[in-house]
Structure formats: C-alpha cells, structure tokens
Amino acid sequence: MKMVIQVLTGEASPPVVPVEWPAFVWPAGGRPSDCSTSGSQGSLFSQLSL
Template sequence: MEAADPRMGSLFAEEEMRSVLLLGLACCHPNPNQRPSMKTVLKVLTGESSPPDVPTERPAFVWPAMPTSFSDIDYSLTGSQINSLTELTGR
C-alpha cells in the first residue's frame, strides 16, 4: 500500500489498489506475448476477474518478441541467396 498516493488517505479499497497495481505490472511485461489482453484488462477493472499472476522477480528482456502466430512460419532461406550488406566503418 506504500504505492498509494498519501493524499488519498483511506479513500480507496486496498483490494482494488492491489488489483490495479498487479494489472499494471502485468501490462508492463517486457514480452508483449505475456501481457494481458484488453478483454482481460477490462474484466479486471470492472471486478469481473482477478488480476493476472505476475512473476515475483523481474522478467528478462526479450527481443524480438514475436507473436505466437508467427511461430509456425519457416524463416529458412531455401531457394534464395543472401546479398551481402555494405560494410560500414567509423570515421
């Protein structure tokens, strides 16, 4: 509850504060595939659902974070040739 603005005093429900903070943490996950959907966010904000579970430790940064729908795509270079890029050098 230390995250609450002290000017609010006790004008909030602790469970609602906890829920919103957990939801915010879940929405900030470095891997976009692990973030809650907007449908889930709305359900949590309206009290229809509990906030999603968040890791107890900071998650590792993931790059690139490709959507799961791309996991079945074959990225092999069969039938094509890679063109070399111009090498850049500093001044």
C-alpha cells in the first residue's frame, strides 16, 4: 500500500505495464454449471484421458 501512495503523490514512478498480451490467457470464468461433474458427464479425469 505504501508504494500505491508514493505513486499517487508523485514520489515514485508507476510500474511498467507490458504493451502485449501473453500468447494464452485463461478465460475469466464460466457458469457454475460448466464445472459440474454430476449426472452423466463423468469425472474431469475421465474426460481428459486419451
């Protein structure tokens, strides 16, 4: 929090923000029903196995 105050008052320079996004970014999130393993969907591990 001290750093935030220093940046706001001009005592410190703001942090460098990257100008490009990384190649992959996880989605913000889905509906809770998307993560459900109940019913006939099976478990997450059985869906990922080859």
